[in-house]
Amino acid sequence: MLAFLARRVFIAIPTVILISLFVFSLQHLLPGDPILVMAGEERDPEVIAALREKYRLNDPIPVQYLAWAGNALQGDLGISLRTQQPVLELIAEKLPVTIQLAVMALAIAILIGIPAGVLSAYKKGTWIDWVANITALSGLSVPNFWLGIMLILLVSVKLGWLPASGYMPLSEDPLQSIRTMLMPAFVLGTAIAATLMRHTRSAMLSVLKSDYVRTARAKGLRESVVLIKHALRNALVPVVTVITLLFGELLAGAVLTEQIFTIPGFGKLVVDAVFNRDYAVVQAIVLCTGIAFILMNILADAAYRVLNPRMSEQ
Amino acid sequence: MTASKPLLDVRGLSIRVAGAARPLVDDVSFSLDAGETLCIVGESGCGKSLTALALMGLLEGTPLRIDGGTAEFQETDLLSAPQATLRALRGDRIAMIFQEPMTSLNPALKIGDQIAEAVCEHRDVSREAGRARALEMLKRVRIPAAESRLDEYPYQLSGGMRQRVMIAMALANDPALLIADEPTTALDVTIQAQILDLMRNLGRETGAAQIMITHDLGVVAEMADKVAVMYAGRIVEAGTVTQIFDDPQHPYTLGLMSSMPSLAGRSERLVTIPGTVPSPLDMPVGCRFAPRCPFADAACEAPPQLVDLEAGHRVACWHAPIEQAEPTPAWRETA
Numbered sequence: 192m193l194a195f196l197a198r199r200v201f202i203a204i205p206t207v208i209l210i211s212l213f214v215f216s217l218q219h220l221l222p223g224d225p226i227l228v229m230a231g232e233e234r235d236p237e238v239i240a241a242l243r244e245k246y247r248l249n250d251p252i253p254v255q256y257l258a259w260a261g262n263a264l265q266g267d268l269g270i271s272l273r274t275q276q277p278v279l280e281l282i283a284e285k286l287p288v289t290i291q292l293a294v295m296a297l298a299i300a301i302l303i304g305i306p307a308g309v310l311s312a313y314k315k316g317t318w319i320d321w322v323a324n325i326t327a328l329s330g331l332s333v334p335n336f337w338l339g340i341m342l343i344l345l346v347s348v349k350l351g352w353l354p355a356s357g358y359m360p361l362s363e364d365p366l367q368s369i370r371t372m373l374m375p376a377f378v379l380g381t382a383i384a385a386t387l388m389r390h391t392r393s394a395m396l397s398v399l400k401s402d403y404v405r406t407a408r409a410k411g412l413r414e415s416v417v418l419i420k421h422a423l424r425n426a427l428v429p430v431v432t433v434i435t436l437l438f439g440e441l442l443a444g445a446v447l448t449e450q451i452f453t454i455p456g457f458g459k460l461v462v463d464a465v466f467n468r469d470y471a472v473v474q475a476i477v478l479c480t481g482i483a484f485i486l487m488n489i490l491a492d493a494a495y496r497v498l499n500p501r502m503s504e505q
Numbered sequence: 506m507t508a509s510k511p512l513l514d515v516r517g518l519s520i521r522v523a524g525a526a527r528p529l530v531d532d533v534s535f536s537l538d539a540g541e542t543l544c545i546v547g548e549s550g551c552g553k554s555l556t557a558l559a560l561m562g563l564l565e566g567t568p569l570r571i572d573g574g575t576a577e578f579q580e581t582d583l584l585s586a587p588q589a590t591l592r593a594l595r596g597d598r599i600a601m602i603f604q605e606p607m608t609s610l611n612p613a614l615k616i617g618d619q620i621a622e623a624v625c626e627h628r629d630v631s632r633e634a635g636r637a638r639a640l641e642m643l644k645r646v647r648i649p650a651a652e653s654r655l656d657e658y659p660y661q662l663s664g665g666m667r668q669r670v671m672i673a674m675a676l677a678n679d680p681a682l683l684i685a686d687e688p689t690t691a692l693d694v695t696i697q698a699q700i701l702d703l704m705r706n707l708g709r710e711t712g713a714a715q716i717m718i719t720h721d722l723g724v725v726a727e728m729a730d731k732v733a734v735m736y737a738g739r740i741v742e743a744g745t746v747t748q749i750f751d752d753p754q755h756p757y758t759l760g761l762m763s764s765m766p767s768l769a770g771r772s773e774r775l776v777t778i779p780g781t782v783p784s785p786l787d788m789p790v791g792c793r794f795a796p797r798c799p800f801a802d803a804a805c806e807a808p809p810q811l812v813d814l815e816a817g818h819r820v821a822c823w824h825a826p827i828e829q830a831e832p833t834p835a836w837r838e839t840a
Binding site for chain 2: 413500
């Protein structure tokens with residue numbers, strides 16, 4: 192397994208380089224000039240020239256790339272043009288928030304989506320299947336911002352059970368931190384749960400028809416064992432792919448949900464950076480998201496090998 | 506015929522697709538004593554596998570419904586018992602082996618665990634004891650290096666080895682009845698002989714009665730004490746293996762016999778039965794074999810009942826005993 196992971200990480204290096212090239216060229220393809228934003232209303236040519244010199248924007252582009260990539264490798268992702276903070280610091284500040292939100296949303300999605308998918312496949316064509324499918328369809332159709340606002344109205348304003356907004360770091364007050372994250376995680380989780388439910392259902396339907404499930408029944412195993420140990424384990428292989436991809440998306444930040452619940456996560460950072468043409472930050476975020484996706488893919492492959500022993504041989 | 510109660514007594518079993526006009530398995534009856542081997546023979550689609558699945562209670566979740574009949578096995582009616590009762594019997598008192606060893610084992614679980622699981626489900630034993638039993642069973646089905654195989658996955662085994670694992674799994678709880686649905690059809694010929702050999706020996710050792718479903722008369726000759734010949738959902742002839750092979754009475758059985766290659770009559774061309782099996786949607790009202798039968802006449806428009814020709818030898822044909830019947834002239838011309 193370790194050798195496999197090492198090989199996968201090695202193979203990922205060219206992909207990371209490609210992403211970095213893309214990320215770097217992005218700023219030259221985008222319209223707008225950050226220096227003009229920084230220089231303020233007066234647009235003093237001398238100030239502009241000095242700023243260009245300071246940020247090495249006069250160098251040839253390949254030189255700019257090498258300088259940027261070399262610094263990035265050393266953990267120096269530049270300085271935010273807007274806040275003058277090191278980008279790494281900004282990201283280190285937001286990343287735990289987004290990871291916590293993503294993990295909680297995914298946990299909620301898995302807890303709802305997979306059992307619902309198993310149940311609706313097992314009870315295919317019955318009212319249970321119908322209810323699960325209609326709920327899933329609504330979960331996919333309801334916009335996150337609407338669900339978020341409605342939840343705030345109901346759970347926070349009317350019932351007063353959970354705080355409507357704000358953020359508490361996990362390290363300071365774990366319980367309060369989970370409480371503040373619960374609603375946004377639920378909003379994000381339900382939409383994902385619907386996707387997971389659909390995938391689990393269709394994978395289970397085909398597995399339940401297989402010969403080895405019939406063998407398991409012929410052994411006299413309880414239905415719960417047949418369903419979970421024999422069927423679900425095999426049905427999970429395609430679902431795991433979906434889970435990792437969805438997790439990658441969650442890590443990229445959920446702009447609307449973060450906005451509604453005023454969570455200082457990645458999504459807000461991205462939006463602010465884009466509007467202010469804060470290139471260093473945009474680049475760093477896209478790079479981080481790309482690497483997160485690569486890591487998720489490696490994780491998915493590792494999970495396959497656990498679920499499907501045949502793959503671990505190759 | 507023994508005076509004591511048979512191990513399994515099936516009477517009037519009918520199976521149909523929910524809502525269909527005609528049953529796929531129609532009024533099937535047979536019985537089996539402890540330690541006996543019954544072969545159910547017939548072409549694909551004649552209902553022999555459905556009969557087996559119905560006895561196992563494995564039609565649940567399919568569009569097929571048991572339409573009538575009883576199947577008494579050790580004081581339980583397998584056709585009407587609740588699933589919980591059947592589940593307790595399955596894999597314990599009655600076990601089943603399937604046709605496709607390549608897909609019948611769970612690809613994600615070690616074979617030792619798959620066997621031990623059957624033991625632990627029905628016996629109050631520890632995991633270690635279940636594993637020990639799995640090892641013992643792997644040795645009994647003569648899997649080489651059994652110890653190291655316990656932790657292997659199905660994909661690491663050949664088809665023949667997988668079928669041995671299936672047999673080990675089925676016999677792990679010393680069942681009184683083993684149902685084998687075409688256990689050798691998917692295997693190479695040389696492996697087929699080995700598996701049949703193994704099943705016969707294990708049957709003898711454990712005293713388990715066997716129902717073997719096959720379309721292969723060679724398998725029947727090898728394994729059977731009793732034979733039931735099925736055609737289009739009905740039993741057309743039943744008897745001891747000697748009765749069926751030495752004195753076949755139903756025209757369909759005769760056809761099956763003559764379509765089997767023999768070393769003695771090498772010069773002759775293989776005979777085939779003309780026509781095809783009728784579709785379940787379009788079953789003849791009377792004798793279902795009549796459209797393909799050289800002896801068919803007006804009498805065959807009424808369904809024939811299984812009648813005793815001699816002790817234990819039953820035939821469903823208006824023209825039995827066949828020695829006295831004449832092929833119809835029209836059939837001679839077309840054939």
